[in-house]
Structure formats: C-alpha cells, structure tokens
Amino acid sequence: MKKLIEVKNVVKTFDSQVVLKGISLDIYENEFVTLLGPSGCGKTTLLRIIAGFLDPTEGHVIMDGEDIARIPAYKRDVNTVFQHYALFPHLDVYDNIAFGLKIKKQPKDIIDQKVMRMISLVGLEGFEHRDVTSMSGGQQQRVAIARALVNEPRVLLLDESLSALDKNLRKEMQLELKEIQREVGITFIFVTHDQEEALTMSDKIVIMKDGEIEQIGTPAQVYNEPANEYCARFIGDSNIIDGIMKKDRLVSFDDADYECVDYGFEENEEVDIMIRPEDVDIVPRNRGLLNGEVKSVLFKGVHYEVMVETSSGTSKTVTMHVTKSRDVENAEAHEKISASSFYMDLEDVESLTDSEVIARANAQAWDDKDEFVSLTKVAYSLKPEVGTYPCTFGTDAGTEITVNINVVKPQVIKDESNEEVIQAFDFYKTAEEIKESVALDTDLIRWADAYAWSTEDESRVEIWDVKYDFDDENISEGDYPVTFSTQGREIKVETTDAIEEGQRIGLKWNPEDIHVMRKSR
Amino acid sequence: MKSFSKMVYPYVVWAAVMIVVPMLMIVLYACTVKGNSVLTFQFTFDNFIRFFSDPVFPGVLWRSLKLAVITTLICIAVGYPTAYVMAKLKPNSQAVAVLLITLPMWINMLVRTYAWRGILSYIGMSGEAKVYVGMIYNFLPFMILQIYTSLSKIDPNLITAAHDLGANNTETFKRVILPLSLSGVVSGITLVFLPAVSSFFIPKLLGGGQYVLIGNLIEDYFISTGDWNFGSAISLIMALIILVSMYVTRKIDRYTAQEEDD
C-alpha cells in the first residue's frame, strides 16, 4: 500500500492550552483509520487539521509528498462528513449533494449524472427533492456522505458521524460505511469515542489520550495486546490488577505467583496485569488458580457478568445496642421528647457544634398533634478526654431528656496489605428507629459514623459492604454486631453458566490469557 | 473565515464618528459656556450650578421623574395581569393577541397621541390626566410584551411540578411564576421608564403647553432659546439619572434572582 498522508510532529495550541502534543501518524491509501479516544483527547482537532479548518501550530501534514498544512480547506482533495452533518437547510437533497460540483462549475449533465449515482450509492432514490431538515438522522447521514463523496476526494473524513444515531441504526450504518469504503476505494479517517464502533469498522485504530497517541494497531492488536492500562480500559472489558513481574514469564499479585507468556521486564518491576473477563473460567473450589466468593451476578443476554471476590477488603465490627423506647412525656405541655446516647471520637470533641449533637443523638420533640417542636436547650460539657458525659435537650415548655455522650479513642483498623484504614463506633438505637429505616445499610453507616480511607493518599474509600445477621423487621432489645468493610479484590468473569450469589468457587485461566503491561509513566 | 473579521472595520470608524463623537460633544458643550469655541475652550461647571441653584429646574426634573415613575407603576399594574391572561390563552389566540398589541405600535406614535387629543377633550379631562393617558397608551404595549415573553417562556412542567409538590394556585403564582417572570418586568421597566422620563411631545400635545417636563426644557433650550450649552447640561443630568436608575433596577433584579436561587 502507498503512503497517502503523513502527519509529522503536529502540535496545536489554543490560547496557551496544548491540545496536540506532537502527533506523528502515517495513513495509507484505501485504509479505514479510526481515531479513538474520549472527548477532549484531541482527535477532532487532528481531523480538523487534516481537513484544513485549523492550522497546526507546529509540524507538517504531507499528502503525496506535498506539505498541505497551509493550503486552505477548499483547495484540498479531502472532504468531511460533519458530526451533525451540517447539511444546508435552505437546499434540498439534490442541491446539497450537487453543491460542490456546482462550485467547481461542472457541466449540468455531468453534475446530474454524478449526483444520481451518489444518490443510488447511499440508497436515497426518490428523495432528491426532499427538504433535508425533515429527514431522519439516518437519511441526513446518507446525504452528508453523498455530498462529500460526490467530489471524489482522495480522503473522506468522518467526525463522530454516527454518534447522533440510535443504537440499531448505528450498527446498520457501521456496516454500510464499511461497504461504501470498499466500493469507492478511498481512505476513510473516522473519529469516534465508541470503541465497539472502532473495532468493527477499522483497518487501523489510533488510540489517543490528552493530545498524544497511546497505541496504533489493528483491532485485534489493540484488543489483545493493549499498550498500557489506559488502552486496556478503553477497549473492551477488563480486569486490571497491580502486580509485580517476578521474572520472565512469572507474575505475582495478591501474594501468589502466576505463569504468563510475557517477558523482557526488569526483575520485580511493578506492572499492570490485564485479564479479559471472557478468558476466566469458573471451576469448582480448590481446582483453579485461586478461590473466591460470588458477589453479584448480572444477566447480560448472551452471558452472565459475575463479580468474584478473591480477597477481602478492610473491615471493622461494632456493636449496635438496641434499647427500649426512651420517649419522655411532658403531660402538662402535651409534649414528648426523645434522644439516644451516642459514641464519639475524641478528636471530634473540639469541633463539635450543637446542631451536630442534636443530629448524632437524633434528638426530637413533638406535640400531641405530631407536629415537631423545636429544641431550644442543648446542654452538655465535654472535656477532650475519654469518658462519659451527660447531655440534656429541652424545649421552651420545659420538656427535657438527658442522654450520655461517650467520648472514646478513635476506633480504627488499619489493613497494611490493602493500604486502607477503616473506622466505626458502637451506637445506640431503638427498635423503632431500625424498623422505620428506609435504607438500612446507609443508615447503619451513618449511625456508626463508619468511614474508610486510603493510607496512600488519604482519599476516601467507599464502604462497600455492611454485614449483620439480625432481622430488622422483628428486632428486639439487645446487642448486635455489625460489620463494615471496603471492597476487596474483585475479578469480573463472563460466563454462560448460571451461578448464584454467595457461591464459593475457583477461578482458572491459561498463561497466555494474562497480558502484562508496563506502568504508564 | 477569520478574514471576515475585517468586515467590522468600516463600522468601527462609523460608530466612532457618528455615535461616540456626538456623545462627547454633549459633554463638551455641557462643560463650557456660550461663546466658547473649540479654540478658547474653557472647562466650567457653571451650567450645572445654574441648573441646581434655580428652584424651577429641579422642580421640572422632579415632576418628570414622578410622572415617569407613576407611569411605570401603572404600566406594571395593568400590564402584568394583561400579559398573564394572554399567556393563559390557547397558542393560536396568544399569537392573535400579540399581533393585536403590536399592530398599533407600527402606527406613528405622534399620530396615535394626536388622536387621543380629540377623545380626551371630548371627555373633558384635565391637562395632567391627559398626559398620563398618553404616556400609558404609548408605553403599556412594551410592558405587556416584555412580561408576556417571560411568562410564555416558563416551562409548563414547572407549574405542574409545583402543584405536584402541594402548592395551590396562589402559592404557585407567588413562588414559581412571579419570580420567573420578574426579568420581564425589569426589562419592561427599562422600556417604559426611560422614554417616559425624556418624553416631550406627549406633554406638549396633550398637556396643552402648560405641562413642562425635562424633555420640553431641553427642546426649548435647543430650538427656541438657542443656549446649547445649558441644554446639553440638562440632557447630561437627565442621562445620568436614567443611567443610575437603570443600574439600580438591574441590581435589584439580580439580587432577587439570587435570593430565589438559595
């Protein structure tokens, strides 16, 4: 194949913001090239530079050995299909398609011939004199393609051209576009953020991120051997695990070693390991490479998507004291008041406010019509040391209740292997409060003030699981354990076998299913 | 396409000469006294001092402001319900109502004001009341159309949502419709108050010459007396007052808009 376009070190800046950081790319004749990346990665900017709508700040665009970087768009042998088609609303289908030929002042009979050929190529016979604004997205798309192709360009540029169509139509147009490209035999450069689209249509995929090219390859190459974690995440579903390359063909994660086929890394180099969900097999317990528990099963049509936890997260168990209802009644004032004792962190004493105390004690007062009465009295005196302190809430009418504030040392559990810390406190609740809770897991997290964070960067870690074995509908007084934990290692598996949540299973894969990647920078 | 930006240059020159320079001329004249030429230009505040030291001029200014404020208030009081009823009509009737209100506006303002003369003298109205009728007649359509535009832009789902959340019609009006249409009232105020302050042919045509407003003063000093310096000073004072009141109105609008956000 002959090289058609050579993009050389193209840099583009907009007001000191660098959008393209030195892109080099070769495009060949008769090739279907896809520029793939999330919005803001610079793919559209690159396309517009090739089209001639933007000048590169630095670098060259060479077409047939000639630098075209400074040649205006209307003199280039390149045509574009725009994202929202940019059909001329004041012209009908025929005149839209004939626009370019009329500008070039071609004879009328030739224009007619060429336009009609294009109309039949894109399957719009009979629509010649339709108003373009009243057409469906798919039809507008066809007009846009015909309008560009009728000029017989060497390269057709397509800017997110299918993104405005609904899913089924998009699939149809993908095939049709590929078909048209084969028929007219020119180069297509296609911009998209849809990886599936890229895999289906392209001869070559260019994965971009932040103005740089991450990987160039055939669809099979970018799927099976992504260059780095970013490419692996962007294309297809994947499990990506931090690991260490022990030596050639042996990689380790979560304290176990696994065979692989990759080599050429340094000894004990930190790497990213990718395993595709469809490459993992579910086997009976202890028959695979590692064991785990099924956390969730999602039906996806062709297969089930199963999340398997192979090592647990950081967890902390607290005691929930379920007590009698402690409503205090003030018969004279027709008022009732209630509040609970609570535990709190020594470190939080300094910054405690009245409204926080009310919230933590869940203090409230109400009259016999069930209308809330505001709490005007909040009396407590706390010292920043461990101990139990009384706290009294009251209303204007003199209805009062006293509860205890238990100031305790921080209750944290640190898990070195997960690099996480979790904290939670014991708490008091009445059976009613538990029964009334609409979202019990969330309420338990709030009541226990459960909180987890990473020791690496102090960032918050989500409490993934709340475990308890009481029946919240029929709970009685007493003490109950509640366990909060973060997410452990979860591996996503795609299987066609039915599997149940909670099942304990083994996982297995072949050494060639593991793909080891260098950590990116 | 960037080359199209050059198409602005002729207008930049034109605007500088035909808009900016005339405005500067007013300032120049206001700050000089008669007899000054550009060569012997002497900066002075005499014209402004003269305006405020004679009780007649501030009196006229006060009367003009009072007239404009009252006109604006009446226009809101009448215009808001009108716009509200219009916005409740069926879409087709709304279009007809808008057309009916717009149509008289295409007919020369002077001609329409002139027509009131006959009617009002037939009824036997006093000078000042006639001026008010003329003012309201001329400026009410602006107020109605501004408020109507802001009302018709309100998403009907918001009203449904308010009802869904338990608001009755009065509460929905007070808490949803009124705050959302306030921007229309404010632009209506701009369109009514501003020309009402400076109006001079309405009082002249309907007030019978006894009813002097600030606009009439300016006209007199330019056309009859020929003291352009003092005339310029009066118009500068008027322009400043209008500028300040517009600024305050917009501030209030933004303030209430923010309050609604909280």
Added chain:
Amino acid sequence: MEQKTKLHEKIFLGLIMLFFYLPIIYVVIFSFNSSKSLSTFTGFSLQWYEKMFANRTIMESIWYTVSCAVIATVVSTIVGTVTAIGLSKSSKALREAINQVNNLPMLNPDIVTAIGFMLFFTSLRIKTSFTTMVLAHIAFCIPYVILSVMPKLRTLDPNLAEAALDLGCTPLQALWKVIIPQIMPGIISGALVAFSMSFDDFVISLFTTGPGVNNISIYVYANVKRVNPTINALSAIIVYVVTIVLILVNVIPMIRERKLKKNEN
C-alpha cells in the same frame, strides 16, 4: 401556562384592547367627518382626504418620510449585516466594545441622541438638511440591525461554513451561498425594525432635519395647535397602510404553508 381563562379575564383583555384601538377607530371615523369638529360627527365626507392630497406640505412630508426610511433601511441593513458577520468572527473584546457603543443610542433617550447629532453636525459646519437627517437615521438604525442579525449568527451551525469550504467554496462564496441564506430571517426582521424606527421617528428627525424638510411626525407636531382634520385623514391613511401590510405579512406565510401541505398530501 396554557389554562382556562375565566370570563372576567376575557373582559379585562377586551377592555385593554379597546383602550389600544380607541384612538385608531376615532381617527378613522373622524377622517370622514363632514365638519371641522373633533367631537361631533356631522356627516360623511371625503373632503379631508381631498384636502390632504391637495396639500403640498403633507405630500412632501410623506415623500420625505418614505424616501428617508427606504434609504436608511437599505444602508443600515447592509452595513449592519456585514458588521454582524464580521463581529461573529472577531475577538470578544471588540465585540463587547461595539455592543457597548451600540447601546448608547439604544439606551439613551432619543432626545439625547438627537442633540448629540445636532451638535455634531453644526460643529462641523454641516448645514442640517435631508442628508443629515438620513445620516442620523442610518446611525440609529444600524445597532438594531446588528442586534437582530447577531442571534441568528450565534445559533448558526459553525460546521455549515466549514462544510461549504470543504466542498470547494472560497470564503466569499461560503458567505454568499451559505451564511447569508441562513441568516436571512434575521436580516429581514432587522430591516423591518429599521424601517419602522425610521418611519416613526420624530425626535431625532426634529433635531437633525434642515429648514423646510419635514417628515410626517414633524408635520403633525407643527400643526397640532390648530384644529386640522386633514391630520385625521393622514393618520387614517397610515392606519390603512400599516394594517394592510401587517395582514399581508402575517397571512401570506400562512397561505403558503397551507399550499405546501396540500402539495405534500
């Protein structure tokens, strides 16, 4: 907003409409009055129309008004459109600056703008005349044209111009074949606003016109002291013309739409 309107609301709306149309109806009726009276209708006659057409000053004032409005509309529409297109491709600072300057004549009271022109012309020793009046009209019309064209440009798909370039248009061809047709509604409404502003203008005309050159407004203003029913006839004719034009403008698109629908069926 659409709700049921109650009877008293309909009556209220009707009264407001009556208020707006009362003077118009009055003028039309009394333009046919056989006597000079402005309060009693003594009988039908066309004498005021005859007198009006025989009055040279009135005929001249109509001529001045129309020709001034036509010239001001044509010039301000062209200049305003060209400027708006340029502004849409200019830097934000320039766009803001022009907007601020354009606000001066739009937000200032007419009389301030008017004396500005008057001082400007006389300081340059230019005798006020029909020409100065036209210049002033052009100056205050352009901002309105820019104001009505700009939103159309802002909502214009930027890819349309690029598509034209992509298909081989030079920038000028793209402007003529794609941008102008797209913003045409804005240009037309700008032209209509400019025409009506110029046609109805009184204050600015009064201060910038030369001796002996009166437009309709100035004529009415100068002649209200005396009882003069020819003004009723003049006013009535304006009412007829405006009504006919507005009906045509509003009805023709409706008929065209109906025809289109018929053709499609």
